[in-house]
Every structure is written in structure tokens, then in C-alpha cells.
Amino acid sequence: MIDHTSLLNSGAILKKYKRGEFLFQEGSIARYYYQVHQGEIKMNNYNQEGKEYIQGIFTKEKSFGEPPLFADFKYPANAEAIVDSEVWQLPKEKFLKFLEENPHIHHKFTSTLALRLYYKAIMVSEISTQEPEHRILRILDYFKKNSEPGITESKIYKVELTRQQLADLTGLRVETVIRSIKKLEQKGELFIKDRKVYR
Amino acid sequence: MIDHTSLLNSGAILKKYKRGEFLFQEGSIARYYYQVHQGEIKMNNYNQEGKEYIQGIFTKEKSFGEPPLFADFKYPANAEAIVDSEVWQLPKEKFLKFLEENPHIHHKFTSTLALRLYYKAIMVSEISTQEPEHRILRILDYFKKNSEPGITESKIYKVELTRQQLADLTGLRVETVIRSIKKLEQKGELFIKDRKVYR
DNA sequence: CCTACTTTATGATCAGAATCATAAAACTAT
DNA sequence: ATAGTTTTATGATTCTGATCATAAAGTAGG
Numbered sequence: 420m421i422d423h424t425s426l427l428n429s430g431a432i433l434k435k436y437k438r439g440e441f442l443f444q445e446g447s448i449a450r451y452y453y454q455v456h457q458g459e460i461k462m463n464n465y466n467q468e469g470k471e472y473i474q475g476i477f478t479k480e481k482s483f484g485e486p487p488l489f490a491d492f493k494y495p496a497n498a499e500a501i502v503d504s505e506v507w508q509l510p511k512e513k514f515l516k517f518l519e520e521n522p523h524i525h526h527k528f529t530s531t532l533a534l535r536l537y538y539k540a541i542m543v544s545e546i547s548t549q550e551p552e553h554r555i556l557r558i559l560d561y562f563k564k565n566s567e568p569g570i571t572e573s574k575i576y577k578v579e580l581t582r583q584q585l586a587d588l589t590g591l592r593v594e595t596v597i598r599s600i601k602k603l604e605q606k607g608e609l610f611i612k613d614r615k616v617y618r
Numbered sequence: 619m620i621d622h623t624s625l626l627n628s629g630a631i632l633k634k635y636k637r638g639e640f641l642f643q644e645g646s647i648a649r650y651y652y653q654v655h656q657g658e659i660k661m662n663n664y665n666q667e668g669k670e671y672i673q674g675i676f677t678k679e680k681s682f683g684e685p686p687l688f689a690d691f692k693y694p695a696n697a698e699a700i701v702d703s704e705v706w707q708l709p710k711e712k713f714l715k716f717l718e719e720n721p722h723i724h725h726k727f728t729s730t731l732a733l734r735l736y737y738k739a740i741m742v743s744e745i746s747t748q749e750p751e752h753r754i755l756r757i758l759d760y761f762k763k764n765s766e767p768g769i770t771e772s773k774i775y776k777v778e779l780t781r782q783q784l785a786d787l788t789g790l791r792v793e794t795v796i797r798s799i800k801k802l803e804q805k806g807e808l809f810i811k812d813r814k815v816y817r
Numbered sequence: 818c819c820t821a822c823t824t825t826a827t828g829a830t831c832a833g834a835a836t837c838a839t840a841a842a843a844c845t846a847t
Numbered sequence: 848a849t850a851g852t853t854t855t856a857t858g859a860t861t862c863t864g865a866t867c868a869t870a871a872a873g874t875a876g877g
Binding site for chain 4: 820822823829831832833837839840843845846
């Protein structure tokens with residue numbers, strides 16, 4: 420989102436996180452702008468029984484957790500490293516100052532927020548009204564679309580998500596995801612090779 | 619969101635919609651900025667079987683449907699008048715020009731988007747991991763908080779939503795909402811008087 | 818006032834996803 | 848190579864919210 424030179428010039432530092440480590444917790448105050456340098460970060464919630472919901476997964480160069488920097492509220496979810504990762508960290512004030520000085524980048528963040536809202540609107544409606552197979556296809560298509568810019572429908576996409584992650588993204592249980600994927604394969608909506616899903 | 623004088627100066631017009639009328643449909647291209655002047659507008663989705671999901675309800679002076687004006691995508695939901703309403707309509711180009719000339723207002727829209735993202739993040743997590751009673755309390759608290767700025771927890775809030783609307787906001791069925799509300803009353807989380815819910 | 822419709826309500830039944838149990842295959846770390 | 852963990856897999860059972868049926872109370876329009 421922000422190039423490395425600008426990050427360094429603005430005073431960002433690169434921090435390392437081990438797989439499973441938290442960058443911040445649900446309910447805490449937002450103090451930094453974050454951008455993935457290496458690895459994978461997920462934002463998630465756990466309910467009382469420990470069931471997880473994954474709000475989003477962020478990879479190389481993607482920023483996350485900015486919304487509370489723009490309005491006055493606490494983090495609605497945790498940020499947790501999926502694998503060992505390196506993440507740029509820029510203090511809130513410096514981030515906001517940088518945006519003021521770079522209206523073009525500010526615009527990019529506004530449209531990123533808009534796009535994320537679009538995705539959330541779709542997912543919340545899917546989860547509340549559609550059956551498992553439909554939900555799973557939506558998530559797969561979303562990840563496919565975001566995998567490489569301008570990927571065509573005809574091109575085959577290899578899903579790198581585990582069944583458990585798909586479950587946590589769609590609000591389903593892992594067994595339900597496994598069974599639904601099997602049914603989707605029978606229907607020809609996707610295929611499985613060496614346990615990996617392709618769509 | 620934008621004051622009436624500015625709206626008029628920028629070239630906005632006031633349009634009337636009858637209860638049940640659509641302002642735009644899911645999948646169509648965004649051409650206007652909308653702001654409620656009188657009445658109530660909901661954004662919603664219908665699935666194949668006609669089951670509705672309400673993304674949000676917008677009242678006096680609230681804007682809606684801006685995200686696709688900031689990024690390149692189609693409406694993820696419909697906009698439908700809940701009651702007879704009057705809505706300001708400003709062409710996209712004029713809206714974006716107005717924002718450019720008024721960075722302060724632009725900032726307000728960015729934080730509105732951030733806040734809406736916050737609400738969606740909470741709802742999608744609630745819907746996918748929490749049971750009916752929990753979901754309903756969340757929605758009630760959200761509407762309570764937005765009913766008047768700075769409402770305290772101790773103050774009693776009268777819920778103007780119907781059971782059906784609560785169902786469509788939480789992804790539940792109307793019978794489930796009715797039964798859950800009864801249980802919540804027994805637990806002392808809210809009370810019912812003349813069929814109206816108070817929290 | 819009368820008729821339509823909407824909203825709230827309640828009981829009975831059903832269905833589908835969650836849960837529980839178990840296990841094999843595939844990685845990971847030592 | 849070995850032990851431990853994660854991932855995928857499948858069958859049996861349970862349970863909760865959806866569905867179906869029905870009705871009374873409330874509201875709106877002519």
C-alpha cells in the first residue's frame with residue numbers, strides 16, 4: 420500500500436512475529452498503521468466457546484487494521500500471524516500526517532475501505548441467507564479474484580486455504596466444508612487433486 | 619452528512635419515493651450520491667427464495683450507497699424505501715468534485731466508511747459464531763447507540779424495529795426472533811410493553 | 818365502520834448443520 | 848527415523864433454528 424522508502428522516511432519500523440503471535444487484540448486502542456512485508460496475517464474473532472471467525476487474511480504489501488485510525492473506536496478483531504511474518508509498523512500520528520501530505524495515497528485508502536466494505540456486505544448477506552455450498556463458492560471466487568490482478572474465469576486457481584480456514588471464513592464447521600467441497604466437486608464446480616482444491 | 623445549501627449549490631435534486639419503491643438495484647452501476655431528507659431507506663439483499671437480509675437502515679440526513687462511488691464496483695445491495703421518503707440525489711461527478719473542494723467533508727466520509735466497516739465486522743462475526751439471543755442484543759445495542767448521540771446505558775431505549783426487521787438484520791426467522799425476545803425478557807435483558815421492545 | 822393487511826404470537830414437526838467419535842495421511846520438528 | 852501435530856476424511860447422532868400451520872391483535876385505507 421505504501422512503498423518502503425516512504426515507510427522508512429515516515430519513521431516506520433519492521434517487526435517480526437512468530438506464527439500464532441498476536442499483533443493486537445480485539446478491544447484494544449489502535450496506535451499503529453500496519454503493512455505486511457513478509458508472511459501472512461489474519462484478523463479474527465473468537466467467541467466464548469473458542470470458535471473462530473476470520474475477518475480477513477492479509478499477505479505481502481497489504482495493509483490492515485486501518486479503520487480505527489480514521490474514526491474513534493477500538494479494534495473489532497484480533498490480528499494474528501498465520502506464519503512467521505515481518506510487518507511494517509508506523510505510529511498513528513505519523514501515518515495520518517503522511518496521508519495529509521499525500522492526498523493521492525489518501526484516496527487509495529478511501530477506495531480500499533470502500534472495497535473492503537463491499538466484500539463484508541457480500542459475506543454478511545451470504546452467511547445469513549445462503550447455504551454452505553453457495554458461501555464456499557463465494558469465498559473461493561473472492562480469493563481467486565484477489566490472487567492475481569486480472570485473473571480470468573477460465574484460468575484455474577489453486578486454493579491455498581485449508582478446510583479449517585474456509586470454515587472460519589464462512590462461519591461453517593470443518594466437516595461441513597469438507598462435505599460441501601466434495602459435493603461441489605461432483606457438481607463440477609471445482610476439482611480436488613492431492614487434497615488441494617482448484618477452481 | 620452534507621448540508622442542504624451545499625447540496626443545492628452542487629446541483630442536487632430532491633426526489634420522492636413511495637414505500638416499497640427501489641432507488642437502485644443490486645448489481646447496477648452507481649451514478650449518484652444519496653442522502654435521506656425525509657423517511658427511511660433500507661439497503662438489502664434477497665436470496666433465491668426471497669429471504670431478505672437488511673444491510674442497513676438510513677434515516678434523516680444519513681447518506682448511503684457511497685462506497686461504489688469511491689472504488690470501481692457495482693452495488694452489492696438494493697436500496698428500498700421503507701416508508702414514503704424524500705431523498706437528495708447528487709450526480710457522482712459533482713459529488714466527487716464537492717469532496718475535492720471540501721477536504722474536511724472528505725475526511726468525514728472516510729471516517730463514516732471506517733465506522734460502517736466496524737459495524738459490518740461485528741455483525742458478520744456475530745452472525746457466524748453467536749446464537750440468536752446474542753445477535754439480537756447486539757443489533758438492539760447498535761440501534762440504541764445510534765438513536766441519539768451520547769445515550770447512556772442506564773437510559774431506556776424504545777426499539778422501533780419490527781420483529782421481522784430484526785430477523786432480516788440478524789439473518790434469523792421472525793418466529794425465532796419473537797421467541798428469543800421472550801427469553802431475553804425472562805432473563806431481564808429487556809422488557810416488552812404493548813408489544814414494543816425496550817432496552 | 819368494515820375490510821385488507823401487517824404484526825405478534827404459539828405449538829408441532831422437520832431438516833440440515835453441528836457435534837461427537839475415530840482414523841488415516843501428510844507435514845514438522847527433533 | 849520417530850514422535851507429535853495438523854489436515855483431511857467419514858460415519859452416527861444430536862439439536863437448534865427453520866418451516867408449517869393457525870390465529871389473535873393491531874393498523875391503514877376506503
